Amino acid sequence: MNNLALELRNIQRTFIQGDQKLNILNDVNLQLNAGEIVALVGPSGSGKSTLLQLAGLLEFPSNGEVYIAGNACGKMNDRERTSLRLSMIGYIYQFHHLLPEFSALENIMLPQLIAGCPPNEAEAHANRLLQSFNLKNRGTHRPSRLSGGEQQRVAILRAIANQPKILLADEPTGNLDEATAEIVFNELVALVRKHQIAALIATHNLELAKRMDRTIQLHSGTLTH
Numbered sequence: 001m002n003n004l005a006l007e008l009r010n011i012q013r014t015f016i017q018g019d020q021k022l023n024i025l026n027d028v029n030l031q032l033n034a035g036e037i038v039a040l041v042g043p044s045g046s047g048k049s050t051l052l053q054l055a056g057l058l059e060f061p062s063n064g065e066v067y068i069a070g071n072a073c074g075k076m077n078d079r080e081r082t083s084l085r086l087s088m089i090g091y092i093y094q095f096h097h098l099l100p101e102f103s104a105l106e107n108i109m110l111p112q113l114i115a116g117c118p119p120n121e122a123e124a125h126a127n128r129l130l131q132s133f134n135l136k137n138r139g140t141h142r143p144s145r146l147s148g149g150e151q152q153r154v155a156i157l158r159a160i161a162n163q164p165k166i167l168l169a170d171e172p173t174g175n176l177d178e179a180t181a182e183i184v185f186n187e188l189v190a191l192v193r194k195h196q197i198a199a200l201i202a203t204h205n206l207e208l209a210k211r212m213d214r215t216i217q218l219h220s221g222t223l224t225h
Helices: 048-055 078-088 104-114 119-132 148-159 178-195 206-210
Strands: 004-017 020-033 037-041 063-068 089-092 166-170 198-202 214-219 222-224
Touching: 004 048, 004 198, 020 048, 020 198, 020 222, 037 048, 037 178, 037 206, 048 166, 048 198, 078 089, 089 148, 104 119, 104 148, 119 148, 148 178, 178 198
Parallel strands: 037 198, 037 214, 089 166, 166 198
Antiparallel strands: 004 020, 004 063, 214 222
8 A cells, every 4th residue: 555645756946036047946856655744844945835835736846746645736737736735735834824704613614615515514523623622612713812822723723624635834833932832733743643644844943853753854955854
């Protein structure tokens, strides 16, 4: 049985700025297996966010190919890419990006509704997820009434609401104090382990990186294992 969830093969990403060609990623190769948690580290500007966006099908590589569960994504049209993102990929940002006009419960329901889940089932699943993080009593609260840690935990639950196979996280604890970051990280890892999700987590926190299955480093667009 092939457990390969994500593969980046010979990925390059370049931008043209005026008369200059900027090489952001250079011949990046990466394999991520189901249930594996990998830390992505590197200095600011090294290309970590770009790599995650390419892996999440939010950008196109200049060269190379992204494979999701063995499926090449380069020739997919926008509808196919959107459908794959919705069903297979969860994304967590440093800032929660919850929709302020909706409650915590509704924020978690939204990706399910977009995927076609009946409202009653989406609500029941969102409530179960909130309960798993001991946030059931915060479900009716809008993001402005939640603490920073609670907001990020709701963002994590929203990211896994459609039971993705791949979770991409861009500094998910970077906006939190040390104690809250520890809680959020532990809950995130437990969730990934429970559901055997393949997780790629960009972080500046080397102590957290040491607790993941392995660490890869991005420096000047080049990935080292």
